[in-house]
């Protein structure tokens with residue numbers, strides 16, 4: 001088939017992940033601006049290659065307005081690279097937005113935080129309802145993207161997640177696992193409720209512009225998370241929002257609300273726009 005360069009014009013590098021680069025590209029056929037994740041699989045084991053193939057196949061099936069849309073993939077056997085073409089999100093990642101808010105001493109309006117929560121829950125609902133999908137499990141601000149209207153688009157970090165786990169890759173995910181849930185610290189299995197914990201950390205960070213649990217190193221971070229104490233989100237936000245964040249940061253996974261319980265909250269429901 002046609003090569004990557006024949007189909008897409010490379011515009012610039014807009015991100016570097018632990019797995020490769022994220023390029024801004026223009027599709028030659030219709031001049032649409034898209035994004036391309038370049039994965040070099042030269043050093044991958046057979047198992048990792050299989051993981052990439054299965055991840056991409058899952059990506060292709062998942063179509064949801066709050067999940068980053070997958071468009072195409074191009075394999076370059078000679079260069080041992082796979083190009084994954086996805087939707088361009090003009091407002092970049094949430095991590096960058098939060099940094100900008102902090103720098104400008106600004107903040108997200110409460111209504112926008114509720115809207116983000118509703119959109120993230122819709123994306124999770126789409127993922128959770130497809131038991132087979134392992135897309136999320138690495139929810140953090142830099143994996144959440146925003147389109148030109150500031151709508152949430154959950155990234156496809158499944159690739160990085162699987163590759164990073166056991167690959168010889170310089171898995172440069174040096175970030176501190178701020179959103180690690182208590183059950184993960186106690187080596188329990190990861191489950192949907194671990195996503196709810198991470199979602200609670202994310203919503204908390206959108207309000208406080210810093211994560212609920214911080215520490216100098218992973219060990220003391222683990223202790224703080226297991227203790228489960230964190231300060232209230234800033235007073236400009238309602239007790240209702242504080243209560244929802246508090247419920248998602250419940251230490252016991254079984255007592256943490258599920259996606260559907262959170263979606264049934266009246267304040268959340270008012271922001272849930274159901275596809276017709």
Ligand SMILES: CNC(=O)c1c(C)[nH]c(/C=C2\C(=O)Nc3ccc(Cl)cc32)c1C
Nearest residue numbers: 014015035068086087088089090092155
């Ligand atoms: C400074 N960063 C940016 O401006 C930026 C913008 C405008 N978009 C992005 C990233 C993506 C983007 O726009 N679409 C994406 C789809 C998948 C993945 Cl893993 C990343 C992206 C970034 C990192």
